[in-house]
Amino acid sequence: MSALQGWLARLGRESIGWALPVILLLAWELASRAGLIAGNVLPAPSAVAAAFWRLLVSGELIANIGVSAARALVGFAVGGSIGFVLGLANGVSALSRGVTDTTLQMIRNIPHLALIPLVILWFGIDEEAKIFLVALGVFFPIYVNTLLGIQSVDPQLIEMGRIYGMSRGELFLRVILPGALPAIFVGLRYALGIMWLTLIVAETISASSGLGYMAMQAREFLLIDVVVLSILIYALLGKLADSLARMLERLSLQWHPAFQTARS
Amino acid sequence: MTTAAIATLRTGHLTTETVNRVTQREPRASAFAFRGVRKSFGDKVVLDGIDLNVEAGTFLAIIGKSGCGKSTLLRILAGLDRPTAGALDVGSEDGTHARTRIMFQEPRLLPWARVIDNVAVGLTGLAKGREAKERAQALLAEVGLADRAGEWPSVLSGGQRQRVALARALVGSPSILALDEPLGALDALTRIEMQGLLERVWKKQGFTAVLVTHDVTEAVALADRVVVIDKGRIDLDLEIPLPRPRRHGAPELAQLEGRILDRLFGNGRV
Numbered sequence: 301m302s303a304l305q306g307w308l309a310r311l312g313r314e315s316i317g318w319a320l321p322v323i324l325l326l327a328w329e330l331a332s333r334a335g336l337i338a339g340n341v342l343p344a345p346s347a348v349a350a351a352f353w354r355l356l357v358s359g360e361l362i363a364n365i366g367v368s369a370a371r372a373l374v375g376f377a378v379g380g381s382i383g384f385v386l387g388l389a390n391g392v393s394a395l396s397r398g399v400t401d402t403t404l405q406m407i408r409n410i411p412h413l414a415l416i417p418l419v420i421l422w423f424g425i426d427e428e429a430k431i432f433l434v435a436l437g438v439f440f441p442i443y444v445n446t447l448l449g450i451q452s453v454d455p456q457l458i459e460m461g462r463i464y465g466m467s468r469g470e471l472f473l474r475v476i477l478p479g480a481l482p483a484i485f486v487g488l489r490y491a492l493g494i495m496w497l498t499l500i501v502a503e504t505i506s507a508s509s510g511l512g513y514m515a516m517q518a519r520e521f522l523l524i525d526v527v528v529l530s531i532l533i534y535a536l537l538g539k540l541a542d543s544l545a546r547m548l549e550r551l552s553l554q555w556h557p558a559f560q561t562a563r564s
Numbered sequence: 565m566t567t568a569a570i571a572t573l574r575t576g577h578l579t580t581e582t583v584n585r586v587t588q589r590e591p592r593a594s595a596f597a598f599r600g601v602r603k604s605f606g607d608k609v610v611l612d613g614i615d616l617n618v619e620a621g622t623f624l625a626i627i628g629k630s631g632c633g634k635s636t637l638l639r640i641l642a643g644l645d646r647p648t649a650g651a652l653d654v655g656s657e658d659g660t661h662a663r664t665r666i667m668f669q670e671p672r673l674l675p676w677a678r679v680i681d682n683v684a685v686g687l688t689g690l691a692k693g694r695e696a697k698e699r700a701q702a703l704l705a706e707v708g709l710a711d712r713a714g715e716w717p718s719v720l721s722g723g724q725r726q727r728v729a730l731a732r733a734l735v736g737s738p739s740i741l742a743l744d745e746p747l748g749a750l751d752a753l754t755r756i757e758m759q760g761l762l763e764r765v766w767k768k769q770g771f772t773a774v775l776v777t778h779d780v781t782e783a784v785a786l787a788d789r790v791v792v793i794d795k796g797r798i799d800l801d802l803e804i805p806l807p808r809p810r811r812h813g814a815p816e817l818a819q820l821e822g823r824i825l826d827r828l829f830g831n832g833r834v
Contacts, residue, residue: 460672463642463665464688464732474685478676555676557718 343525348532351525360514365533368499368510371427375434376495383439383491384484387446391480392472397447404443412436413501425506430499437498438491445487449480482556485549492541500534595620595740595772596641600650603636610636612796613650618789620739623766623773625787627780627824633796634776635744641774642666642742654740665738669745671729673717679728680704680713686735703731706765723754727761734765741766743775747782756812759786763808780824784817785810792827800827 325345331337332344339347355361386404390397412433423429453476461475503512511530518526553559595618603611610633618624628634639645640652642664654664665686673682683700691699704710707727717725726746733741743762747755763786766773777783783790784804792800802824806816 454672456668456670456672457674459644460668461685463644464685466685466688470688474677475674478674481676553676555716555718560716560718 340522340524343528347525348528351523351529355514355526355529361533364509364511364514365537368503368512369537371430371503371510372434372495372499375431375499376438376491378431379435379438380442380488380491382435383442383487384446387443387484388450391447391450392476401447404440408440408444412440413498416502416505420506425508429506430502430510433502434495434498437494441487441490441494442484443487445483445490446480449483449487450476452483453479482553485545485553489542489545489549492545493538496534496538496541592619592621594618594653595622597653598637598640598650599653601637601640601647601652602649603633603640603645604648610796611640611647614793614796614798616791616798616801618772618774620772621770623763623775623786623788625775625777625783625790626793627777627783627790627828628793629828630778632793634793637793638666638742638744638774638776641740663736663738664740664742665733665736666742666744667729667733667746669748671717671722671725673725673728673732675717677717678713679709679715679717679720682717682728683731683735686732690736699735700731703735704728706734706768707731707761721754723750723758726750726758730762730765734769734771737769738771740772740774743773745777746775748778755782760809762786767808780821780828781812781817784821784824785812790820790824792824794828800824 328337328342329345332339332342332347337344343351352361386400390401415433415436419429419432423432457475457479458471461471466474499510500512503510504516507513507516511533515527515530518524518530550559597617598614601611601614602609614637626634626637636645640647641654644666673679674685677685680697680700683703684696686703687696687699690696701710701713704713707730709724709727709731712720712724717728720728729746747758750758759782762773762775773786775783775786787804790800790802790804791798792802802820804820806814806820810817
């Protein structure tokens, strides 16, 4: 099979997921034009597209997406790295697990969005508030899945590594970490979902910039097309983050039977 | 082997004494020796005083019913367990500690490493980079998998995976290879093929092989010496002085096999 043919076949396979949204969009536009959906309930896709163009030209959209993306990434980096490091430590060391796991499991049972009033009291509506909430939300899926991944590494493989004289560092890099990677990716994708969710809620309740703020402002002025646009952009950003994670997953889990494509 | 010995084997009146007598050859250096080795886990005594001296280059088979302590014996030999009492001497000519490798019933390959990198795991601390790759490739050729070096383990069959595990165990040129029922999970035909491969590399590389098995036919087909363990003690120690390659189903093999089975099950009083 030539490279071009393979590429086209892949494009066909991957674009099939977009067929349904496109059909829904067309139906929606037709229904709006026919007057079946009132404009003040749900604007037509063309009205949303017009709002998109207006905000794009004014620069407002890019600025708000930038602010939201920065919050998401910083919060994710902070919460994700703490969760990853603690997950590794608790997976490898029984002492570390004994000291911290009970506490972490207790905190995990508090919905992190319940902390919003407290966070507003602590940080006001500054950046720290949003970053703190995102970090907290992202922390647990990464922590739990990293820990689970390390604990589920086949002990027979670890014994094998010891027999062949691997040092602790080598054992970790060549056996434990690759073995835990599939579970870590599950945690990563789950955390990305939580990241957007937390950010939307936080920005909707308390913010002076960002996508959530843009949507809330638009609601005040009854700009329903902008509200719908914000929601769509959240959906697209979420999908983008998930696609990136899946690409990373495919690249690093080539050995996994679930990711092996048939060779020609 | 003398003609008298063959005659003895043919007539079927075979005792430990006659078998031992016919194998008088130059005594070779000891590969390892268990001296009064005992092992207990809590109250349960698994090994109850094992004395076993094995010459370098021997193919030794250890047979026993499940739970007799044969796997524990092997784990002590491989340094995975320590004896509760007694000692294990593992010597080599130059006085350095002999390298022991162990192969298990399951191949224990790293699923995230290519076949060749799995073999190179056997060179941890011995060789790196290009040299490691070359040695690993040579061993893969030895076990007949030269063309599969770049594959993931998940696409190999059970027998092929076990051959990769064999290559990994041998790539560091061990002086002792401990085999814990390595063929136990394979189908009958693959087993026979693997037995041939095992015998071939053992002859070529000259390591001391210690094969734990519950398959008496396999033990008799491959080993120079068969040790039967029962209730943590050596119950029977038998030399197998038959020429190689041994033919599957030969009457001499069947005769020895019968003796060992009789011993295991108390002369038919099952």
